[in-house]
Amino acid sequence: MKSLQRVQAIILKELLQLKRDKMTFGMVIMIPFIQLLLFAYAINTNIRDIPVGLVDHSQSALSRILKQTVVATGIVKFTHQYSSVKAAQAAIDKAEVRAVLIIPRDVSQRLVRHPTVGFGLPPSSDQENSRPVAQWLVDGSDTVIAASIKSLRNMPLVELLDKPANRNTPTFEVTLLYNPEQRSVVNIVPGLVGVILTMTMIMFTSAAIVREQERGNMEMLITTPLAPIELMIGKIIPYIFIGALQVIIILGIGHLLFNVPINGGLTQLTLATFLFICASLVLGLVISTIAKNQLQSMQMTIFILLPSILLSGFMFPYEGMPIEAQYISEVLPATHFIRLIRGVVLRDVAVVEMTFDMVWLITFTLIGLIVAAMRFKKTLD
Amino acid sequence: MSTVNEVAIFAKGLTRKFGDVTAVNDLDLMVEKQTIYGFLGPNGSGKTTAIRLFTGLLKPTSGSINVLGLTLPNQANKLRMQIGYMTQKFSLYDDLTVKENLQFIGKIYGLSAKEQKSRIEELLSIYQLNSLSTQLSGSMSGGQKQRLALAAAVIHKPKLLFLDEPTSSVDPENRREFWEQLFDLCDQGTTILVSTHYMDEAERCHRLAILENGIKRADGSPQELMNKMSSHVVEIASNNLRQLKKQLISLPEVTSVAQLGAHLRVLVDKNIADPVQFLSQLKLIPKNDQITIVRPSLEDVFVTCTGNNLLNGGG
Numbered sequence A: 001m002k003s004l005q006r007v008q009a010i011i012l013k014e015l016l017q018l019k020r021d022k023m024t025f026g027m028v029i030m031i032p033f034i035q036l037l038l039f040a041y042a043i044n045t046n047i048r049d050i051p052v053g054l055v056d057h058s059q060s061a062l063s064r065i066l067k068q069t070v071v072a073t074g075i076v077k078f079t080h081q082y083s084s085v086k087a088a089q090a091a092i093d094k095a096e097v098r099a100v101l102i103i104p105r106d107v108s109q110r111l112v113r114h115p116t117v118g119f120g121l122p123p124s125s126d127q128e129n130s131r132p133v134a135q136w137l138v139d140g141s142d143t144v145i146a147a148s149i150k151s152l153r154n155m156p157l158v159e160l161l162d163k164p165a166n167r168n169t170p171t172f173e174v175t176l177l178y179n180p181e182q183r184s185v186v187n188i189v190p191g192l193v194g195v196i197l198t199m200t201m202i203m204f205t206s207a208a209i210v211r212e213q214e215r216g217n218m219e220m221l222i223t224t225p226l227a228p229i230e231l232m233i234g235k236i237i238p239y240i241f242i243g244a245l246q247v248i249i250i251l252g253i254g255h256l257l258f259n260v261p262i263n264g265g266l267t268q269l270t271l272a273t274f275l276f277i278c279a280s281l282v283l284g285l286v287i288s289t290i291a292k293n294q295l296q297s298m299q300m301t302i303f304i305l306l307p308s309i310l311l312s313g314f315m316f317p318y319e320g321m322p323i324e325a326q327y328i329s330e331v332l333p334a335t336h337f338i339r340l341i342r343g344v345v346l347r348d349v350a351v352v353e354m355t356f357d358m359v360w361l362i363t364f365t366l367i368g369l370i371v372a373a374m375r376f377k378k379t380l381d
Numbered sequence B: 001m002s003t004v005n006e007v008a009i010f011a012k013g014l015t016r017k018f019g020d021v022t023a024v025n026d027l028d029l030m031v032e033k034q035t036i037y038g039f040l041g042p043n044g045s046g047k048t049t050a051i052r053l054f055t056g057l058l059k060p061t062s063g064s065i066n067v068l069g070l071t072l073p074n075q076a077n078k079l080r081m082q083i084g085y086m087t088q089k090f091s092l093y094d095d096l097t098v099k100e101n102l103q104f105i106g107k108i109y110g111l112s113a114k115e116q117k118s119r120i121e122e123l124l125s126i127y128q129l130n131s132l133s134t135q136l137s138g139s140m141s142g143g144q145k146q147r148l149a150l151a152a153a154v155i156h157k158p159k160l161l162f163l164d165e166p167t168s169s170v171d172p173e174n175r176r177e178f179w180e181q182l183f184d185l186c187d188q189g190t191t192i193l194v195s196t197h198y199m200d201e202a203e204r205c206h207r208l209a210i211l212e213n214g215i216k217r218a219d220g221s222p223q224e225l226m227n228k229m230s231s232h233v234v235e236i237a238s239n240n241l242r243q244l245k246k247q248l249i250s251l252p253e254v255t256s257v258a259q260l261g262a263h264l265r266v267l268v269d270k271n272i273a274d275p276v277q278f279l280s281q282l283k284l285i286p287k288n289d290q291i292t293i294v295r296p297s298l299e300d301v302f303v304t305c306t307g308n309n310l311l312n313g314g315g
């Protein structure tokens, strides 16, 4: 009973302090808001409108149609014209454009003989048959851009000649579930919930105990009957609500601005988020019992944050990582949460069906709480 | 001395080291219940460290401590409800108001809502914090903060109160007031251990210990300490005080010379039977200048037993 009263006292104190700390309170709101806009607009794996140049040696009607067909894919837009290949290469060096399309003088002959066009006439040797229509010169340093332009390699040319397509039957038929239009925001927004919560939750709590030590409050707290576990629980409860607020902001904006579907039920969403917030907060507490000052606690937060962004499956698929990275990934709470929330939000899976991830988050929280309470000594030594 | 013959704090051979620094060195101490016991010592003499050892905040390197019948550091948890500790640096929350801070501490000590309300009312009026109750603690003056810290330290009516330099930023007028309140608490049965580097404060204590470099140089009641002093105190009224001071200080029999306005206050070793005659036969002081023996003050005691001048014996 007394114990409950002490926990309540800590919670109330934290809330009052938070209310007066305008900076922190602002960050609670602004971090999810700004991060969401940044990530959703910047991390866009379907690249559009890459600025490219054109060297047109042919200057024919056909070359103009070819150019228009390329523009119609939406992947590139022509911003510059160059007279020679040399000038074009210089432009790429200066990063004026990312790639250049070079249309040769004999483009019409090449086109006619091209197998996809399917005239089969006039007869030609294999050598001539296999000649591409035109050439792309690409700045290959950015692999994503290079891949996008590579995808133009097999661009169908039939529209070019106003001829009915002679489509081949594909080897595989691919049905895309959950994100049929292949928009990356649909996958990013739920994952972003995990990244932002990792950042804010660990950051707030990791500073929580260190700050009291730095300001000298701890010397007074230790001489009171307050038990370490009471202090720990009292410190994390207010932040559970803050975490929930941030989730609402991220998913709300994601839904309104980017049309991210929210398929799963609210209960499932709350459950998954609650488990993850607890795990992150406890991780922050453990950090705060190790760090000697607020700077150290911040550095440790970043130490956790980076792998949480890179290895959690948020940016790169888990399955594609080397086995060592997968081990690290499995340890991070963010990995399990990102699986859970993508499951709930995109596929409407119940949290209990993803038993492993759920149990893992619960275990992490309990062990972390015990470790933090044990590491927190009631002396100044 | 106190009629209550019980002991609140008992320490024997208490030592605490921080690496190479010995902050508290082989300290023997006994504080009787319902008394005000003072720690007088310069900066770095180990006052704060000693208090932290008695509150269970630090573990001793060696030696034994018994506080209110409990052995430290093992039984530190049982001690929590019975002691109050006012830290040297303000340790309440700057971003909470006076009242919020008191409510927080009240809850931590398990006061019920009703007890809390009446106790806080009472404390606000005793420590003249009524008009400040909604002010943020961080924005208060040094003296106001110290009144709040004292109020918070006694909210649960502890049997034993530790005050670490409680009046370091309080003006003399308010310092008197503060000590009135300490005597009130003492009358109500509280034992108080207070550290200070003000002589006038030390003089108010029932008993005190003079600390230097972690070592207890002397202890006893202020009167005892003055009586036992190993020097005579002589005052000289003369013209050329600066010059005279230089000459006197070089004598081995003279332990200290201090200028007080138009006088020199000279401490002369007790081995000299008649200090007035000793000084006049030196021919340094003009014939018609006054040389008189005066009553020692606590400051004289402090000067005598710190530095290299050890007081023989002690309580």
Ligand SMILES: Nc1ncnc2c1ncn2[C@@H]1O[C@H](COP(=O)(O)OP(=O)(O)OP(=O)(O)O)[C@@H](O)[C@H]1O
Binding pocket: B018, B021, B022, B023, B041, B042, B043, B044, B045, B046, B047, B048, B049, B050, B088
């Ligand atoms: N945590 C610590 N780590 C290392 N040395 C310490 C520590 N605490 C105290 N000391 C050293 O122990 C000695 C005694 O310090 P203490 O704070 O007890 O002195 P004090 O009498 O309270 O001084 P003041 O009047 O300045 O408050 C000092 O030399 C100090 O440097």
Ligand SMILES: [Mg+2]
Binding pocket: B047, B048, B049, B088, B164
């Ligand atoms: Mg001190």
